[in-house]
Amino acid sequence: MLAFPQKIVGYVNVWQHLPQRRLETTKEYIDKKKVQKKDEESSQQRKTRLQEIKYKKEKLEDLIVTNSALRFSIPKSHMTKVSRNANMAKLQAGYLFPEIARRRSAHMLKYPDAQVISLGIGDTTEPIPEVITSGMAKKANALSTLEGYSGYGAEQGENRLRAAIASTYYGDLSIEESDIFVSDGAKSDISRLQVMFGSNVTMAVQDPSYPAYVDSSVILGQTGQFQKDVEKYGNIEYMKCNPENGFFPDLSTVSRTDIIFFCSPNNPTGNAATREQLTRLVQFAKDNGSILVYDSAYAMYISDDSPRSIFEIPGAKEVAIEVSSFSKYAGFTGVRLGWTVVPKELLYSDGFPVAKDFNRIVCTTFNGASNISQAGGLACLSPEGLEAMHKVVGFYQENTNIIMETFTSLGFSVYGGKNAPYVWVHFPGQSSWDVFSEILEKTHVVTTPGSGFGPAGDGFIRVSAFGHRGNVLEACKRFKQLYK
């Protein structure tokens, strides 16, 4: 199936067809002419005929040259006959965060002396506590010894780590070690879940939301085309989350879908759903026979009594999968470690356990998280490790407070921040990419434009609280200067 993106001119492949057609045309003409008596043709008629052929040839050559100039600026080369995956063609531009990184780099080239501060990509900045890194160093060194060397690990993760995750985070929620699948992070898990679900499921996301849910859905073929007027992909149910509805979707207006992606505490809005809201969400999923994919990557940032796991809600085990990560807890953004919980009670419509299929996916398309990262994870969940993680999280929470106070004092409506390392600032009536660019240009601070997370994110800027204290304070100083 050929993909036709908006600009057709660059993609028309004239090469395939023209040589053959030209040959056919000439051949047909010759054959036709053979039927006529040769001596009936006067020299004048012959001259005209040859001129016609020459003219046609020149026209075709022009066409070839024009088209090859319009193609990609690579020399005429071999093309395979493999059709580009039409789903890939649906994607709009690049994934959001590399795009932000690109703009940041461009800005740094433009202003080589500027001290650019990044509060854009939610990238951790503080060193990992020693109790954790020494666990990883120890494991690395052990791999050089006979007794300490280990090869392939279980694809689902090391038993001790699975048990530690189960007892630390799901202790009294009766989630077992065998329900836990250790991974190299939430982003990979989201795609593995999508591969498992396949292309014939429908999905709902919050609007705005972490881009990987939507993009992975497009890639798997669950969606229709991107509709530029509404900035949404066909066949995805977007659940608006804004100040008016307290950043929790009005479920009475949400159509049934097979899968519902829900992130709480939320990236990008920073909102943490209440127990009451999540109870309604679980009921909604149950009534619709849907599967809830619950992203709890920021649970440790909760400062009030909002639920930290979907499994705190009774009945959730029959409707929900939970995805989580060590990235924002332990600064493991580069180390790569996370996990997914698939309860035994979660069943497809034919009664087949979802966990069995996820296990098969994990065994076939994955080969386990790095054993060194897993050793780090185990160290994280020791009493000393937990305490150390809480300290680092506390540091980022303090950053969040500083940023919130700054924007509040400048008269902005500010959301999130209390239960997440993100501050969601409202710029009513303004295009978020314009605000992003203005802030970057005038303060050299990188943020993230809300529309990058979905159409309902427009008019908002996400400010992430990951940064050295000095940088956060400096950024806030610059914000104050810009918006005073």
Add this chain to the structure above:
Amino acid sequence: MAGVCTRVTRNLNMEKLRNGYLFPEIAMRELEHMKKYPNAKVISLGIGDTTEPIPDIVTSSMANHARRLSTVEGYRGYGAEQGNKALRKAIAETLYGDLPIKDTEIFVSDGSQCDISRLQLLLGSNVTIAVQDPTFPAYIDSSVIIGQTGDFQDETGKYQNIKYMPCRPQNNFFPDLTTTATTDVIFICSPNNPTGHAASRKQLEQLVEFARANRSIIIFDSAYAAYVTDESPRSIFEIPGAREVAIEISSFSKFAGFTGVRLGWTVVPDELLFSNGFPVIKDYNRIVCTCFNGASSIAQAGGLACLSSDGLMAVQSVVDYYKENAKILGDTFTSLGLDVYGGINAPYAWVHFPGMKSWDVFTELLEKTHIITVPGCGFGPGGEEHIRVSAFGHRECILEASRRLKSLLS
């Protein structure tokens, strides 16, 4: 199990998969055997799992990197999804030397098994694939999961819509391309898992020519390139014309003992284009940025150490150790009058047991010598009558296995 079902239909592609991926199945049988004979010393020459420690020069660099993550200067957060620049450069320069592979064409990953699936995600469900028969199961299973295939047919042992290219002693373990129908994608592994055969330059030239003529894409798995002993090519890109038709996947697993550490890479040349002229590398980059978040920075630090000149020497000596194992095993089977293939350019010996079913041979070997191998039919119907014996193991275990085999089969 009693409970409330959702109304979500199970992915039909998952239903098509045959029960149990091969290696967990073998692991299960091993466990059962160990329960039956608790005192037996089971020797595993089954799953190709490395056993020898990783050289110090590599692990100390990983330990250092880990420790530096606790310092302000040394802490790093998210890395580029395509991999650390220095590592990409080192792979290009050290492993592809004089071949014009750019660092920007290299995508560092957490291993081939993941890369194969990411490539399938890239290709989508509307492509046709060809695989060798026998073959590493992940190419087939990932193809089923993505939806490229029809149902499994018990009579033939094959999935519909996959082209199986027989690789036998008779055709020198390389598909007879004159009788091979064209598909969009061709998976080739060389040195081969499980047969151990390394394709010759001539064979690969024919393959590239075939792919160019039919305008297919070759996915070339060179995970065992380090085991090549003779003049066989170590990369598909040694063949002129390959850049426009091939993707190469490779791994540090069998090269550096990184089976648990998780590190590999994929090469997608700039010149590789879809039928509409769109560069494959652009789409693969998007997949990597959307469905992945980079290999562990610690593993990448280890990879960089492997590619230093001292590191290369150190990991190569471990590879040589396994190659010596392969020779011992190969010689053992040969001395028993069996036809043995592979073993010279790969850490696998492919032993022929004419007229016998491979699961029966597997079971008999396990029962009588307490040695785990892999039944050839697990790699496809073309693997029947063969057993794969892997050369990963401590030397004493290899020698002991050798003794047991000699006493059973002589």
